[in-house]
Amino acid sequence: MINLVPLFGPRSATGQTTAFRLFPRRGAERWMLETRFRRPWHLETWPQANRRAKVIYRAARLLGDLGLNLPSRRITLSIGNDSLYAQLRGRFDALGIFLGTPGPNRKVVVFARGREGAWFIKVPIGETSAALAQTEASVLDTLAGDPNLSPLVPRCLWIDEALAIEDVRAAGAIFAPLDPGEVLRVHALLFARSRSDIPLADLVRRWTASEAEATPHGHPGTARAIAAARAAARSFLGSLAPDTAVECYEAHGDFTRWNVLRAADGSARIIDWELFGVRPKFFDPFHYLVSQAILVDRLPAPAILERAERLAEGADSLDIYSRWLYFGLYVAGQVCYYSGIYERQTEFYAQAFWQLETWTELLEMLCARPPGDANRLGPGAPKNFGNAQ
Known part of the structure; x- marks a missing residue:
């Protein structure tokens, strides 16, 4: 107890x-x-x-x-x-x-x-x-x-x-899915009130500040899953220039199907703001999709990438490269934050493994499938990170 x-x-x-x-x-x-x-x-x-x-x-x-x-x-x-x-x-x-x-x-x-x-x-x-x-x-x-x-x-x-x-x-609010347009509207409201640019190197330092003091989890399988996820996050982040300007905003931080209700007019009613803080652009919409996909629907990583691509297509401010970049930053940030949490808890549950394993696979796929932006990543790369083969 x-x-x-x-x-x-x-x-x-x-x-x-x-x-x-x-x-x-x-x-x-x-x-x-x-x-x-x-x-x-x-x-x-x-x-x-x-x-x-x-x-x-x-x-x-x-x-x-x-x-x-x-x-x-x-x-x-x-x-x-x-x-x-x-x-x-x-x-x-x-x-x-x-x-x-x-x-x-x-x-x-x-x-x-x-x-x-x-x-x-x-x-x-x-x-x-x-x-x-x-x-x-x-x-x-x-x-x-x-x-x-x-x-x-x-x-x-x-x-x-x-x-x-x-x-x-x-x-009158109920637990029911929001229309994608409402998800994007909420993000736009939060982004407009708090937008800022942060160098990638500074963001990574914040995310990994406590890693040096971390103690590997006592359960070998858990320790391996955390280590694999962190390695995938380092690989993705290391593929980016340290001075990359990352658009950030003050996000809800846990914008999920179980923390966002729908009012009778279809608009959102949002609870559980305790993880509110600075996150990369589009964090909340990606989290709304991915949390449901992993923890409830148990979708494989390729299907999650395709859904993330379709959702991001609805945001006018995200070109192909930005969709790839900000989805990768979302996943890498989740790995950095939750790996530290999982290392400090003794009671480990299956959902944590689902997340670590799926995040690892998503990041590995992103590293292998950069978008085909000839000016940034060279010719011959796949056009779309969501449905590239």
């Missing part, structure tokens, strides 16, 4: 004993729900971003109506009288707990619904997740003052040390 002191208070605190269901019954612990609740409020923290998730959610709701639950095991915990959870109990009618995704960024998320509406309350359990919460709150406050972007972001407020984010579904 992860550290729940930030939510429930220290074990020595005076409190009330409460029974919870812990989900799933076997395997990694992911959710908690008080036994007094019939509805699966914990699953409100599980974005219904694909058909499987929607089916499980609807089945769980139906079971709840019948007084039944998904497979779980019962545990008893003490809730401190002065704890955050005790405060939430007095303030909201329904509560469900997600125990977070493993890794140094891990946090607890509590779904809370009551007279004040519905909120997702992010509870930091370490210095890293606390810093991410501060970043997200600052970003949301800033974007709320931008007339172009304020309709796209949720409200937020602090409840003690936890950041509460408005549940945008209450206003």
